[in-house]
Amino acid sequence: MKRTHNLLLILFMATVLLSCGEKKEKEQPKFMQKEAVPGLHNKATVFFQPLPESASNEANPATDAKIKLGHVLYFDNRLSKNNTISCNSCHNLATYGVDNKPTSPGDAGELGPRNSPTVLNAALHIAQFWDGREPDVEAQAGGPILNPIEMAMPDSGAVMQRLKGIKGYQELFKAAYPDDEDPFTYQNLRYAIGAFERQLLTPSRFDKYLAGDKTALTEAEQKGLQTFIETGCITCHTGPLVGGNMFQKLGLYGSYAELTGAEKDDLGKYEVTGNENDKYIFKVPSLRNVEKTYPYFHDGGVEKLQDAVKIMAKLQLNKELTDEQANSIVTFLKSLTGEVPAQYKEAPDMPM
DSSP: OHHHHHHHHHHHHHHHHHHHHHHHHHTOOGGGSOOSSTTHHHHHHHHOOOOOSOOOOTTSOOOHHHHHHHHHHHHOGGGSTTSOOOHHHHSOGGGTTSOSSSSOBOTTSOBOSSOOOOOTTGGGSSSBSTTOOBSSHHHHHHHHHHOTTTTOOSOHHHHHHHHHTSHHHHHHHHHHSTTOSSOOOHHHHHHHHHHHHTTOOOOOHHHHHHTTOTTSSOHHHHHHHHHHHHHTGGGTOOTTTTSOSOEEESOTTSOHHHHHTOSSOOOBTHHHHOOGGGTTEEEOOOOTTTTTSOSBTTTTOBOOHHHHHHHHHHHHHOOOOOHHHHHHHHHHHGGGOOOOOHHHHSOOOOOO
């Protein structure tokens, strides 16, 4: 009987040890996890960093009241001359901060000259607009409202006069700027929209991968990341945004207009500065959410992401990618898709 008891005790202890071993295996530290592509994680962290948790601006400290005001202004059609469009019309937060059109119609239906880039994560970019003519989202926010093709308001005074006549805005502006004798200034409007846009960050599975979870990307996505790096896409697309942090000439090895059949040969930053060295210079776009922000390039002239990848490889790297290579890169790029913060995605109640 004693021998049976001892045998049962040994079996019990063995079972406990085995289960502990299994638990250890399951709870293996992330940095110890087996990689689908050995050494890729270390290489990736040289070129990319996780998206920061915030996009603050010391000159425009965010408060709940300021963000709330900016959220309302962003969705309000009354910022356009004929009350037809809002910021959200061209930068629709329900469709990843774009309208998925080559170029966007303005207040009177006239199309703008360039594609409307996504507002998501834009606060972290080196500059705003394709030609980088504004330094930050606060400066950018005031431009389209006064642009004659876009929202077409005659001047900033007319904008503020219209808003001041709305009782709900009197309360919102006072709450956002309690220390201002007259909070109804165009700078305050720009800063409120800017404070709101700084909340629109979209981390994805790629951030988990960079942070050490080597299983956050599938094997196919990791192979796509490897192809992305080895092809040379990291020449321009690096950092937390996978782009958005530098300017580059479009067409180092050919003409964009000739390769794509574009009707207009856009001169980029040159059209702002008049400097010969700025011809065909554009801000490198971020590839965050690129799967969702079609059509592509400054003119919205390319519909498919696979085609855009091939065009970039040819124009910027002088490489002809196979369908397999382009598709592999696209598989990786889809891992950059995040989610728009739910509390900001829908239009708030408009002040009356």
